[in-house]
Amino acid sequence: MGRRFQELVFTPLVKQHQQERGSRRQYERMAEQSPSGSALGPDEQAFIALRDSFYMASVGETGWPYVQHRGGPKGFVRVIEPGLLGFADLRGNKQYISLGNFDHDARVALFFMDYPNQTRLKVLGRVEVHEHDSQAPALIESFRPEDKSSVVERVILIHVEAFDWNCPQHITPRYTAEEIQEVIAPLTERLAKLDAENARLREELRARSKIERA
Structure with a gap:
């Protein structure tokens, strides 16, 4: 677990529960030994490149979280650089819940799952949407999938703030x-x-x- 991830998610209330349940000291030791940066390393980049889906959570104006699934061929989520991910946002059911949430709060949480190997990578980041701006045409063309029937409405970039490899316990192999x-x-x-x-x-x-x- 990266130190930055702990800084963002281990709030005072979280730490209080850890203290009460006996895990606080364990995570303090992990923080002391963890790197402080947020850049994805070779292992994280290779893992993301092999995924054919992920889950993305955002928060709307009512304060309720919303989780959306995104899928595609392996590698549809690209690691543009160690701190920047990107994917083509294809036309779907036209609810645009995540898109509206991004206007309210650019922060997102991503889950990348490898069910056969019971492995999970969590990523926290901030979204940057390219649809009608000057960069959008080139980005949309570069992310266009081989399936020409898919309509790319926009490209979503995610600036990585932190990441964490999660415990494999209780991940059912699929x-x-x-x-x-x-x-x-x-x-x-x-x-x-x-x-x-x-x-x-x-x-x-x-x-x-x-x-x-x-």
């Missing part, structure tokens, strides 16, 4: 269709070979049976 196919590919290949071998043997038996009846 697998995408692609990940399952990768695992069972050797079995599928083996079954195909066995089917071909069985077909060849049946044909040999039919041919032998014809010879014996002749």
Whole structure:
């Protein structure tokens, strides 16, 4: 856990609960040993590059948090530089809740999940929206996905403030269709070979049976 993450989320009330429940000293030691910067390192950058989805929380004018899911091909969230992420915001159901929340408060929390390996990376940042400004056309074009049917409405940049690798405990492993196919590919290949071998043997038996009846 980075020291900056603790500075942002370990408020006095949070620390009070940690003290009452016996974990405060543990996190104090972690803070003493943690780096103070917010830049994403090689491990964080590689992890994000392999994700095909993430969850993003924002806060609206009523004070209620709102969590939105974003998905795409692996690497659709780009690490532009160690402290800056970006992704194409595609046209969806046109509710624009997150977009309105950004106008109220630019702060967001992101969860990047690797369910098979029970790994979670949390990122805190501030949003920068590019839709009608002078930078938008070039950014939208550079983030345009291969699927031309997807309409890119804007590009969202996220300036990283802090990050934390979370405990794997209680993360239920889940697998995408692609990940399952990768695992069972050797079995599928083996079954195909066995089917071909069985077909060849049946044909040999039919041919032998014809010879014996002749």
